[in-house]
Amino acid sequence: MADVRLDGVTKRFRDVEAVAALALDIPDGELVVLLGPTGAGKTTTLRLVAGLERPDAGRVIIGGEDVTAEPPAVRDVAFVFQQYSLYPHLTVFDNLAFPLRSPARRMSDDEVRKRVRDVAALLHIEGKLGNKATRLSGGEMQRVAIGRALVRAPSIYLMDEPLSSLDAKLRSELRLELKRIQVELGATILYVTHDQIEAMTMASRIGVLSEGRLVQIGTPREVYERPQNLYVAMHLGTPAINLIPADLLPAPGAPAGTRTIGARTEQLRIAPPNGAADRGLLKWVEHLGDQNHLHLEIKGHNLTTLADPHSPWKAGDAVSVELVDPLYFDATGARVERGEAVR
Amino acid sequence: MAQIRVENLRKQFGNFTAVKGSSFTIEDGSFFVMLGPSGCGKTTTLRMIAGLELPSEGRILLDGEDVTFLRASRRDIAFVFQMFALYPHLNVRRNIAYPLRCQGVPRAEIKQRIEETARLLQIEHLLDRGVSGLSGGDRQRVALGRAIVRRPKAFLMDEPLGALDSEFRRVMCGELRQLHERISATTVYVTHDQLEAMAMADQIAVMNHGVVEQIATPQQIYDAPASMFVADFIGSPPMSFLQFDGAVRQGEHRVRIGEAVVEVPTLREEGIQGALALGARPEHVLLASDGALRGRVLGAEYLGTTQIVTLQTQHGQVKARLASTKSVSLGDNVGIGFRTERLALFDAASGRALNVGARHG
Numbered sequence: 253m254a255d256v257r258l259d260g261v262t263k264r265f266r267d268v269e270a271v272a273a274l275a276l277d278i279p280d281g282e283l284v285v286l287l288g289p290t291g292a293g294k295t296t297t298l299r300l301v302a303g304l305e306r307p308d309a310g311r312v313i314i315g316g317e318d319v320t321a322e323p324p325a326v327r328d329v330a331f332v333f334q335q336y337s338l339y340p341h342l343t344v345f346d347n348l349a350f351p352l353r354s355p356a357r358r359m360s361d362d363e364v365r366k367r368v369r370d371v372a373a374l375l376h377i378e379g380k381l382g383n384k385a386t387r388l389s390g391g392e393m394q395r396v397a398i399g400r401a402l403v404r405a406p407s408i409y410l411m412d413e414p415l416s417s418l419d420a421k422l423r424s425e426l427r428l429e430l431k432r433i434q435v436e437l438g439a440t441i442l443y444v445t446h447d448q449i450e451a452m453t454m455a456s457r458i459g460v461l462s463e464g465r466l467v468q469i470g471t472p473r474e475v476y477e478r479p480q481n482l483y484v485a486m487h488l489g490t491p492a493i494n495l496i497p498a499d500l501l502p503a504p505g506a507p508a509g510t511r512t513i514g515a516r517t518e519q520l521r522i523a524p525p526n527g528a529a530d531r532g533l534l535k536w537v538e539h540l541g542d543q544n545h546l547h548l549e550i551k552g553h554n555l556t557t558l559a560d561p562h563s564p565w566k567a568g569d570a571v572s573v574e575l576v577d578p579l580y581f582d583a584t585g586a587r588v589e590r591g592e593a594v595r
Numbered sequence: 596m597a598q599i600r601v602e603n604l605r606k607q608f609g610n611f612t613a614v615k616g617s618s619f620t621i622e623d624g625s626f627f628v629m630l631g632p633s634g635c636g637k638t639t640t641l642r643m644i645a646g647l648e649l650p651s652e653g654r655i656l657l658d659g660e661d662v663t664f665l666r667a668s669r670r671d672i673a674f675v676f677q678m679f680a681l682y683p684h685l686n687v688r689r690n691i692a693y694p695l696r697c698q699g700v701p702r703a704e705i706k707q708r709i710e711e712t713a714r715l716l717q718i719e720h721l722l723d724r725g726v727s728g729l730s731g732g733d734r735q736r737v738a739l740g741r742a743i744v745r746r747p748k749a750f751l752m753d754e755p756l757g758a759l760d761s762e763f764r765r766v767m768c769g770e771l772r773q774l775h776e777r778i779s780a781t782t783v784y785v786t787h788d789q790l791e792a793m794a795m796a797d798q799i800a801v802m803n804h805g806v807v808e809q810i811a812t813p814q815q816i817y818d819a820p821a822s823m824f825v826a827d828f829i830g831s832p833p834m835s836f837l838q839f840d841g842a843v844r845q846g847e848h849r850v851r852i853g854e855a856v857v858e859v860p861t862l863r864e865e866g867i868q869g870a871l872a873l874g875a876r877p878e879h880v881l882l883a884s885d886g887a888l889r890g891r892v893l894g895a896e897y898l899g900t901t902q903i904v905t906l907q908t909q910h911g912q913v914k915a916r917l918a919s920t921k922s923v924s925l926g927d928n929v930g931i932g933f934r935t936e937r938l939a940l941f942d943a944a945s946g947r948a949l950n951v952g953a954r955h956g
Contacts, residue, residue, distance in 0.1 A: 424832060428894040428905055435925055453896035453903075472897045473919070489899050491765075518900050536772050539793045541817035541830050542878045542916070547769060561814055567776055 253440045254315030254407035255280050256301060261310035263296055263464075270296040272464040273310070278408065283434050283441040284469075287451040287487065288461035294444040297461075298410045301442060303327045314407050330406040334413040336397035338385040345381040348372065348399050371399045374433055391422040398430065402437070411443045415450065427453055448488050452476065460484045482585040485514045491545060493579075494520065494555045501550070501573060506580050507588045514579035514587075520557040522546065525570040534569040548573065597658040597748035597781055598623045599644060604653035606639050613639040615805040616653070621749075621798070623658075624779040626772070630792040630828070631802035637785045638753055640802075644783060645751050646670050657748060673742035675752040681726045681737055688722040691740045698745075712744045715777060731759060735767060739774070749781040756791065768794045789829050793817070801825045817876075819939070823946040826874050826939065832903060834874045837888075837910040838943055842868035848952075850940070852910055855887035858935045860952020867942060867949065874939035874948075877903060880915035882923070886930025895923050906931060 258276040262269065271293045278284045286294045299305040301312060303324035311320045319327050330351075338347050348368045352359050359367075372378045375395045380388060385396065394414065401409055414430075415423045431454045434441055445451055451458045452472045459469040460483070468480040479485040485493050494517075498510045506513065525531050532550035539561065546565055548555045550573060557573070559565055580588050599621040606614040614636040621627040629637040642648040644655055646667030655663045662670050681690050688709055695705045713719045716736045721729065726737060735755065742750055755771075756764045772795045775782060786792055792799050793813045800810045801824070809821035820826035826834040839852040844866035849858050852873065859873065882904075890906030890913060902919045905912055906929065913931060923929070940949040 420831070428896065431894055431896075432925070449898070452898060476897075476899050516899070536769050536776075538769070538772075539813040539817070540790070541793060541813070542876060561817070567773075 253280050253405070253438060255313075256315075256408050256440065256442065257311075257313040258297070258301070259311040259313060261297075261300055261307045261312065263293075263300060263305055264308050269464050271300065271307075274464070274466055276459060276466060276469070278440060278442055280440055281438045282456040283431070283439075283443060283454060284457050284459060285443045285445060285451040285455035286459045286461055287445060287448060289446055289487075291463070292461040293464035294446075294461055295412055296464075298331075298412055298442060298444050301327075301408065302329050302331055302410055328407045330401035330404050330409050332398055332401045332409065332411040332414045334416055336393045336417075338393060338396055338400075340384070340386045342385060343381065344372075344377065344383050344385060344388070344396055347385050347396055348381075348403055351400055351404050367403050371402045374402065374436070375399050375429070390418055391426065394418060394426065402433070402439075407440070409439055409441045411441060413445050413447075414443075416445070416447065423450075430454065449490070452488065458488075460487060479514075479579065479587055481587055482512065482514070482581050485579060485581075485587070489516055491517060491556045494557075496550075496553050496555065498580075500553060501575055503575055503578070503580075505577075505590050507590055509582045509588060510580040511583045512581040512585075513575065514581060515555070515575055516578075517545065517556055517558045519576050519578045520555060521574045521576050522548070522557055522559070522565075522571045523574070524572070526572045532571050532573050534565055534567055534571050536567055537565055546571075598656075599627075599749060599781060599783065600654075600656040600659075601640070601644070602654040602656070604640065604643060604655065605651045606636070606643060606648060607651040613805055614643070614650075617807050618653075619800060619807060619810055621781060621783060623781055625797045626775050626782045626784065626795055628784045628786060628792040628796035628799045629802055630786060630789060630799050632787055632828075634804075635802040636805040637787075637802050641751055641753055641783060641785050645672055645674050647674075671748045673745050673747040673750050675738060675742050675750060675755045681734060681741075683725075683727050686723055686725050687718065687729075687737050687740075690726055690737055691722075691744050694741055694745050708744050708746075709740075712740045715743065715774060716740050732763060732767065735759070736770075739771075743774075743778065743780075747780075749783065752782065752784045754786055755784075756788075757786075764788075764791070765794075771795060790831070793829070801828060803828075818937075819948070820874070821948050823872060823874070823941050823943070823948075826941075826948075830876060832877055832914045834876050834939070835880070835911065835913040836941070836943075837873040837875075837908060837913065839871055839873070839910050840869065841871050842866065843871070843940065843949075852888060855889075857888060857933065857938075859938050859940055860936055862940070862949060862951055864950040870943035872941040872943040874941055875913060875933055876937065877914045877916035879934040879937040880906075880913055881932040881934070882915065882917065882921070883930045883932030886932045888931045889928055890931050892923050892925055892927045892929060894925065 256278040258274050261274045263271040288294050300307055311318055349364050352364045372381055377395050415426050455472055457469055457471055458475050460467045462483055468475055468484050476488050494515045496513050498513055532548040535549050536547040538545040544559045544561050546557050546559050582588050602618050604614055604617045631637050643650050691709050692705050713722055718736050756767050768791055796813055799813055799816050801808045803824050809825050817829055837852055841851050843850050843862050845862055848861040849856055890908040893905040893907050896903045897919055901916050904915045904917055904923055940951050
């Protein structure tokens with residue numbers, strides 16, 4: 253494993269700047285998740301690290317060495333794609349062993365067997381080693397695909413939405429397993445997804461990308477609790493953060509220059525109506541089981557908040573709404589701290 | 596609008612029994628969701644209610660009238676499919692008008708009913724547009740409009756949101772439920788997505804292998820699942836189970852799981868001995884330093900205000916929803932506690948929930 257650094261990397265496709273002066277440090281042993289919508293430059297960044305794309309400017313540094321001009325083969329990276337492409341005619345064992353049997357490696361059969369066994373144990377597929385790859389469930393196939401990357405000990409694992417073709421249940425299982433394996437191996441991983449739950453639950457640090465630019469990078473807690481701007485706030489948290497004009501609800505703590513208030517569900521408190529201006533209508537009570545989401549409308553704005561599932565709220569109720577320590581954003585969309593003057 | 600009653604409904608396809616003798620009543624004006632994995636018989640049941648399949652046995656009553664063998668077109672029920680089929684060469688107005696023209700409704704009334712429908716769905720501004728340029732959501736609204744405009748006795752919907760991405764599905768769930776509040780039409784809705792079912796239903800019927808395992812409100816199903824299958828199908832993450840061999844007597848309120856004694860709600864039925872399972876929802880699991888039951892931290896997943904911590908015990912994995920301010924490290928050995936009154940007990944052999952404690956709802 254090794255540190256990986258992107259130093260002012262830019263990649264253009266004709267007129268489109270897919271990645272723009274991207275600076276990113278991935279320290280040894282970290283799992284860095286790049287989060288962003290389609291077209292944000294996530295996959296291009298992975299391909300730049302792998303050497304599948306050549307940057308127009310900037311440097312790619314792996315383990316202290318400038319590899320910008322090096323071809324993929326000598327960069328010592330392992331790539332896991334969204335669509336698991338296994339060799340259908342080979343067994344699970346042979347699929348896993350394949351990268352180790354490359355003539356360039358000259359690994360002994362005993363060593364290959366040992367590595368494959370170790371990785372299979374890590375992924376809980378020891379019992380399937382003799383199976384044909386086609387006779388596996390979707391989850392098992394994706395495990396084998398991940399395993400094929402893990403048998404090698406590259407400088408960095410590059411993973412492009414490896415879980416997105418799986419169903420929700422399997423995804424949450426593999427999320428946990430992948431994180432466990434990463435911690436056990438101390439692996440360095442650059443992981444790309446548009447799924448904010450994956451980013452929040454797995455990342456050592458999340459880099460939020462927008463149009464090829466890194467908007468913010470930090471621990472999941474930092475980006476969730478202290479988003480740099482509206483864009484980051486909107487892309488983390490389910491349900492999405494409520495964004496309302498500064499004057500919609502009383503906000504005594506709002507710093508000067510606040511244009512928009514961002515309130516996550518837990519930052520809104522509702523009560524029976526008190527006749528004041530902060531009065532809303534409860535439109536829909538969405539049951540989640542452990543809690544309810546209450547969908548409110550206040551002066552034409554839709555808000556979502558939380559309530560205990562056994563509270564008596566029902567659609568059609570009038571409610572009053574109070575902000576509890578929300579986030580404040582100025583006219584440019586940047587977040588402003590309470591008590592911090594706007595420049 | 597109408598009440599729908601299904602009596603001992605069975606459907607056999609060759610040797611395969613798709614639906615095994617279901618009976619239930621869907622009250623007039625209720626939003627009824629049939630939920631289950633693929634192959635559980637939910638769509639077959641819906642198709643029998645619609646008249647698209649004939650039952651092998653049993654009866655279907657629409658407002659008390661036996662319609663079991665009545666042709667689909669005579670049942671006055673509107674079916675909304677997963678793939679919204681619109682006529683691409685007609686504009687929105689004509690697409691919605693189509694079912695009324697077929698019925699020979701007078702022109703003035705058609706006009707009035709289209710406008711009323713468009714208002715309900717908030718698509719008045721689209722009426723004169725072609726359907727090919729519409730977004731997925733608007734197409735779905737037009738498809739709904741074509742069902743609503745008929746003013747049928749009931750709506751049947753087969754995964755109508757299945758083809759949409761998850762974010763948009765949530766929005767449409769809200770719209771469908773709010774539409775239901777406005778027109779209060781009896782609706783039977785089929786899905787495999789527990790979030791959709793929880794979000795919209797008045798009543799949920801959870802199906803598995805052709806059998807209805809439980810019919811209740813979303814909250815009752817969540818709080819008091821009738822079986823391990825239901826408990827595992829509902830909730831994200833779902834209920835965790837601790838499997839153990841043991842015994843519990845009527846009136847007793849503790850079980851022995853390996854070395855640990857765990858307080859549970861009082862058993863309100865005959866005692867049982869053998870393979871049992873203790874069920875706990877993530878928000879009812881706590882870390883308790885003096886907890887007799889021990890587990891090793893396998894993972895901690897940050898979700899903002901809360902985190903899901905996965906604990907490996909000798910009796911299975913347990914997931915706990917904890918405040919994200921609580922710090923846990925992978926590999927830690929921790930004591931596990933529970934909100935006793937919210938626990939469930941199951942006969943692990945049959946999967947049936949034991950009748951325990953006094954519950955909410």
